[in-house]
Amino acid sequence: MKIGQIRQSLSGFYDVYADGQLYRTRARGNFRKRRITPLVGDQVEFDSTTPQEGYILKVLARETELVRPPVANVDLAIVVTATTAQEFSTNLLDRQLVALEVAGIQPVIYMAKTDLLSDEVYAQRATLAAAYEAIGYQVVMDRAAFAPSAMTAIKQALAGHVAVVMGQTGAGKSTLLNHLRPGLDLATGEISQALNRGKHTTRKISLIEIADGLVADTPGFSSYEVFDIAANELTHYFPEYVRLSADCKYRGCVHINEPKCAVKAALAAGELLQSRYDDYLQFYETIKNKKVIYNKKK
Ligand SMILES: Nc1nc2c(ncn2[C@@H]2O[C@H](COP(=O)(O)OP(=O)(O)OP(=O)(O)O)[C@@H](O)[C@H]2O)c(=O)[nH]1
Numbered sequence: 001m002k003i004g005q006i007r008q009s010l011s012g013f014y015d016v017y018a019d020g021q022l023y024r025t026r027a028r029g030n031f032r033k034r035r036i037t038p039l040v041g042d043q044v045e046f047d048s049t050t051p052q053e054g055y056i057l058k059v060l061a062r063e064t065e066l067v068r069p070p071v072a073n074v075d076l077a078i079v080v081t082a083t084t085a086q087e088f089s090t091n092l093l094d095r096q097l098v099a100l101e102v103a104g105i106q107p108v109i110y111m112a113k114t115d116l117l118s119d120e121v122y123a124q125r126a127t128l129a130a131a132y133e134a135i136g137y138q139v140v141m142d143r144a145a146f147a148p149s150a151m152t153a154i155k156q157a158l159a160g161h162v163a164v165v166m167g168q169t170g171a172g173k174s175t176l177l178n179h180l181r182p183g184l185d186l187a188t189g190e191i192s193q194a195l196n197r198g199k200h201t202t203r204k205i206s207l208i209e210i211a212d213g214l215v216a217d218t219p220g221f222s223s224y225e226v227f228d229i230a231a232n233e234l235t236h237y238f239p240e241y242v243r244l245s246a247d248c249k250y251r252g253c254v255h256i257n258e259p260k261c262a263v264k265a266a267l268a269a270g271e272l273l274q275s276r277y278d279d280y281l282q283f284y285e286t287i288k289n290k291k292v293i294y295n296k297k298k
Pocket residue numbers: 112113114115116145146167168169170171172173174175176187188189190191192193
């Protein structure tokens with residue numbers, strides 16, 4: 001019996017990495033009956049007679065489990081954010097950050113296409129990036145496209161992690177991966193296609209080695225990911241609000257209409273991003289409305 005990690009799945013075959021090599025395996029027959037589906041990223045116990053033939057005996061406990069892409073043990077996400085005026089949206093960025101906070105996955109924000117910006121717009125984005133850093137998020141940004149220092153920062157962030165890239169179509173996900181691992185040759189525009197393909201189509205999912213980390217070759221989430229949380233819990237996923245809310249007068253304050261709210265005070269004092277608060281309000285309403293529609297249907 002060996003222990004390894006599933007690095008690729010394709011048509012019922014799982015390539016398991018153990019002691020420096022890959023073993024092609026299948027799931028044990030009774031997995032289907034027990035409704036166990038091994039996922040890329042899983043740590044597994046397996047038996048093999050040759051590297052071409054083996055069986056997964058047991059899937060070890062998962063830390064996290066993503067649905068899109070179906071990858072286990074993802075603990076980091078590179079949020080590829082296109083910074084051009086046509087593409088940039090704090091709303092999308094905040095939506096992605098909330099989705100990651102809910103999933104318990106650490107974000108690294110990568111600001112893409114900065115080479116296309118005027119100095120003035122670059123300065124605006126840099127100010128915003130500093131505000132996200134003050135919240136506690138790592139932001140990778142450089143005036144030049146794919147600056148070596150930026151690529152090094154991402155590689156260092158990836159070390160020891162299983163990661164996904166996320167970001168809207170055309171944000172620059174494939175291009176970034178190609179720069180992080182020259183020779184990878186991902187066709188640009190290719191990876192979102194994999195995401196949009198039907199749920200039941202068999203498709204290949206693999207973890208790519210980049211420096212000392214692993215990155216899924218299929219992007220994570222989508223920009224329309226719904227928040228599967230209660231509206232009054234949304235505040236827990238804004239780290240800067242969590243820190244302030246101890247000073248709100250009311251326990252369970254959602255920082256909207258309550259008096260003596262520390263978040264609204266900090267906002268009025270210019271200590272918090274207005275754009276992020278606006279997004280918070282919008283997400284709050286979205287979640288509330290979603291619940292109403294859901295209840296009506298029942
Ligand atoms: N100037 C400039 N162009 C970039 C940069 N990053 C990506 N691009 C271009 O933006 C376009 C889209 O990039 P992709 O890497 O295909 O984007 P993607 O996020 O993988 O897109 P999907 O696969 O459709 O989700 C390509 O033409 C890239 O060459 C950048 O930093 N600077």
